[in-house]
Amino acid sequence: MTTSSTNPFLSPEQLVERLRRLHAGLAILGPSDLAGRHTGEHPSNFDAGVMAQPNSVDAVSALVRWCHKNEVRIVPQGGLTGLVGGNISRQGQVTLSTSRLNRILSIEPEEMTATVEAGVTLEALQHAAAEHGLTTGIDLGSRGTATIGGMVSTNAGGILAFRNGVMRHQVLGLEAVLPSGDVFSDLTRVVKVSAGPDMKQMFIGGEGAFGFVTKVVLKLEPQRPHRATALVGVSDARAALALVRQLRSLPAVTLEAAEMMWPRYIRDHARLKGLDLSWLEDDAAALLVEISAESVDAAMGMLEEQLAALWEPLTLRGGVVAHSLDQARRLWDIREDSGFYYAEIPEAASFDVSVPPLFLDTYVAELERRLKAIDLTYSAYVYGHIADGNLHLTLIKRGPLPEEELRAVEDAVYTGIRNAGGSFSAEHGVGLEKRYGYQTYTSSQKQALAKALKQALDPKGMFNPGKVPF
Amino acid sequence: MTTSSTNPFLSPEQLVERLRRLHAGLAILGPSDLAGRHTGEHPSNFDAGVMAQPNSVDAVSALVRWCHKNEVRIVPQGGLTGLVGGNISRQGQVTLSTSRLNRILSIEPEEMTATVEAGVTLEALQHAAAEHGLTTGIDLGSRGTATIGGMVSTNAGGILAFRNGVMRHQVLGLEAVLPSGDVFSDLTRVVKVSAGPDMKQMFIGGEGAFGFVTKVVLKLEPQRPHRATALVGVSDARAALALVRQLRSLPAVTLEAAEMMWPRYIRDHARLKGLDLSWLEDDAAALLVEISAESVDAAMGMLEEQLAALWEPLTLRGGVVAHSLDQARRLWDIREDSGFYYAEIPEAASFDVSVPPLFLDTYVAELERRLKAIDLTYSAYVYGHIADGNLHLTLIKRGPLPEEELRAVEDAVYTGIRNAGGSFSAEHGVGLEKRYGYQTYTSSQKQALAKALKQALDPKGMFNPGKVPF
Incomplete structure (x- = not known):
């Protein structure tokens, strides 16, 4: 009609x-x-x-x-x-x-806010903010290409979410063009607003369903350049979380990252990239931690002191503190170069789930069992942002899987997460590839509400067709 | 039909x-x-x-x-x-x-989360969390009666918002009953979720328009009991903000509160309550600051040292550091007993606005001019959460005002705030009393989107009739 x-x-x-x-x-x-x-x-x-x-x-x-x-x-x-x-x-x-749409429109150092067009990359904003001694409250490995608009639309998280929350917590205001072509403008740059339903929240994590984000006002935070980085062997997530808690409780220290890599990830990475990680016990997982303090020396001293004190109580399984920026960079590469495996297993099925931290060890053990129940050869690379429970998972098998098998693997990955208070999708969104997860592991009420909103704002389905909500 | x-x-x-x-x-x-x-x-x-x-x-x-x-x-x-x-x-x-609905369902100390029914008061949750060395990331003067459900529905802010954000940033999950009677359940307890449009955001700050909140999962944070409190005379918001920035930049110190009271508020409060604030210069505003550190002594020492160092650069106009909990309590009373004036001016018109911090001094000066342009006798009590720019304003006149005069006062209070990036309503919501502000100082696009959502979720207008969106 x-x-x-x-x-x-x-x-x-x-x-x-x-x-x-x-x-x-x-x-x-x-x-x-x-x-x-x-x-x-x-x-x-x-x-x-x-x-x-x-x-x-x-x-x-x-x-x-x-x-x-x-x-x-x-x-x-x-x-x-x-x-x-x-x-x-x-x-x-x-x-x-x-x-x-790639202009940085303003940076207000005293208010610690930035107003940018949606196409500005995270790294470009970080560079501009650095001139004022500031940085973004969110950071991710793909900072060089990921744009602020895309990060808003997927409610991106990254490595600082355990402390600063996700993109939703960093956005103060935004402007978007609605499916009708009308402009929604809410360029607020204050944090306290209780002025009726906050409709801009719909564009955050909305994956382009409701509007095309054109401008964003973001919080910034002070740079903390004086850092120390370590890679530590741990037996399980429980030990890693205990270390994280201890580092977060120190008054003169800020925890900047806590990235855990399960044993198989570490072992294969070392093998494929020719790294010598022999100091790490064979079956240990590795925890990459980075802290900041008043000076590099203070940070390094504090990190060494803490690791020494926790060595026995947490049964740490080897560890190294980086003594130069270059060493730190190489430790980070082990985590950020997470595509190392794609040469061997192209198009491998990969997942991104949020698991309440206390449930992590149980979840990873159960996941391995569930994968083996599908196929005895199945296993997964497991790594991620341990402090907030965000795991990245890759099935160690060349893809793509036949649809039926992929469904079985998805069920193995997603089972139990929602009941435990987690999410089948932590930070990458639903897109086309996680549609089954959304349909099966999201409550029908939530799906119905999202559809009702889509129907109200974009009844002809003009924006990002085929994507959520469907 | x-x-x-x-x-x-x-x-x-x-x-x-x-x-x-x-x-x-x-x-x-x-x-x-x-x-x-x-x-x-x-x-x-x-x-x-x-x-x-x-x-x-x-x-x-x-x-x-x-x-x-x-x-x-x-x-x-x-x-x-x-x-x-x-x-x-x-x-x-x-x-x-x-x-x-007043049960605290669980507290997970290791994950620093709590799951509560909506009728739990903020104070009850604070008491329960204290047993684990934790507290809420939000605090407000009305903690003894304000409920978590009400705080979600108004996206409450309070005194810690400059650091922890508002209620939206503290809510991990929630359950609500929709106008149909169906239950929307999203009891997530992780921070990273990008799993399709986050429909629970509609209930946060929704003022009951879309659902009745029954359960909430909230972040908690560590208690920091070792505190020092001071009341300091300042010439303007600019000086107060410089002091705030300095206190926030200290690595071993956490700023816990920064509450500013403009001169008229301080003077009349002292007079009506019989307080001796003679050490504060006559025309000075007062800034209440509280910090925490490793020990009470460290906090007190740090606060005294900082105030001494900033005394001349910021032209501070008098100051006192509390030397006991009782003294600190009395300083806090000056800020929290903000109803002191209602005996003299019952039903006075009051407002709650968010102003970008750098714009505060200009805004307050212009506001006084605009009020005097309506009536030469008009003036306002001005006080609030300086670090995030949230001002409380009360017209010093017995109310209620005739409608036409109230509109003129509202225009005087709200003019320019939106263009500056602030909001006509910071933390109390719209309700019935701020309907004019919402209609006049919110973009028509935002109002239209909110109405479309209401129409989709509650077409018969069964929930909180007459309130936003209308």
Whole structure:
């Protein structure tokens, strides 16, 4: 019953031609422009064959209005570092990129806030903030390409979430273009607001379903450059968490990271990358901890002192404190270069779950049992942000799995998490690849509410079709 | 077109009779039971004449289903400490109280989380958490009566928001009963979740429009009992904020509170309560700061040292460091007993705004000018949480004002705040009394989105009628 003034089956070339006439602030790339570009984490991100690159909210609005009228669906794209296929597009659609919305609009050092366009990368903001002795309250391995807009849309977490919360806790204000083309503007830069339902929360973690984020006001925090880093052998998550608690309880110290890697991850990483981790006991997991203090010497001294004191009580299984930035960098590489295994197991099924910390050891043990019940050869690489219980899991098998087997593995990974108070998806979102998890391990009430909201805001399903809520 | 199996004009007594038959877990109070009760902060809170007190989510659900079917509107009530009339009820409605949903269900000391029913008071949770060396990340003056459910529904802030954020940043999970009577359950107790649109956010700061909150999972944080408190004279917010920044930058110290009271508030408080504040220069504002450290001595020493060092650079205008808990308590009373003026100016118009900290001095000066432009005798008491820019304002005049004059005062108070990145309502919500502010100083897009959500979730307007969104 909807009317459309254009043919809904426009070819990419036809779409390009029409979109180029819309607004001076819109750059439009067609199939030939996109052919040589890196598609980011998913090969189908550019399947639409058309990319709009607006340089202003007005340009976004003009594009969205036209698409709304002509029933051309829109797929938002940021840094394309997403791992769940949330930016996959299809022919007949338009991808809407934040690549030219990349200005840092202001930094208020005294208020410790920044206002940026959505396409600014996390690293660009970190560099700009550093000039004021500040940094972002969130940090992630993909900082060089991940954009603030994408991080808002997936409610990104990263390595500091145990202390600073996730993106939702860092966003003070935002601006977004709605599926109608109207602009929602709430560029608040204060933390205390109780002024009716806070509708901007819908865009945070909304995966582009309700609006296209164009600007964000973020909290910043002071830089703490004086750091010490250690890699420590631990028997289990319980020991790691005890160490974390102790480091967090020290008044003159700030815990900056606590990243745990289970034994198989560590062993294979060392083997494949030729690292000498012989000082780590064979069956130990490794905990990477980083702290900051008043000086590098104080941080290093404190870390060595704490590890010595905890060595016996926590039965630590080996450890090394980095004595240079270069050594620290190499320890970090073990954690951040988590793609080391893809050469051996391309397209391996991977997962990202949140598990209440006290449940971690039980969960990992049960997971291994459940995987073996599917196939005796199955095992998983397990690593992640131990202090908040966010685990990354990769099935050690070349992918993709046949659908039925993938479902069985998903069930093995997700079982029991929700009842324990965790989540089947911690920080990457649902996208296309976690649809089964969302359908099966999210309450029907939550799904129904999300659908009702989608129906109210985007009844024609113009924004990020096929993604949540569905 | 909706059908109703009962007369929508039931008297309170008739309603009581029917509701008493619904569920064993429902206590129902009628007009005679309510007659002697204190109505809380607003005399019309009990005008419905009927109060349902469920003791389980099942009982809530049974009541809400019956009310939905019979088109009886529901007004949620917690500790009744709200200052904006958000709990006002009318005859023909039912108030739904959390007073018997008051169990602390669990505290997980190692994860630093608590799961509580919505009617638990902030103070009760603080007492229970203290047994584990923990406390809540939010604190407010009305801790003895304010409930967790009410604090969720108004996205409460309080004195720690500058560091820990507001209630939205403390809530990990919640359970709520929807207007249909269905139960929305998301009792997550991890911080990292990116699992589709986070619908529980709608209940936080939703003022009861979308659901009745029954359970909440909250973050906790370590107690820091070793404290020092000072009251310091400052010339303006700029000096106060510089002091705050310095105290926040000290590695072994945690800033616990920074509450500023402008000169008129301090002067009249001293006069009316017979306090000797002669050490404070006459035209100075007062800043109450509290810090914690490794020991009380360390905290006190650090505070004295810092104030001495900053005395000249910040032109401090007098100051006292409390040397006993009793002295500290008396300093706090000056801030927390902010009702001192109501005896002289009953029903005075009061406001609660969020102003970006750098804009505070300009805002307060302009506000005084705008008030004087309405009436040369007008002035305001100004005080609040300086580090996050949350000001409480009270017009120094007996109320209530005639509507037209109240509108003029509201315009004087709210003008410019939104453009500066603040909010006309910081922490008390909209309720009935800030409806003009919401309509006039909130973007039409935000209002439209909130209405669309209300229409989707509560099309018959059964929950908290007349309140946001409207």
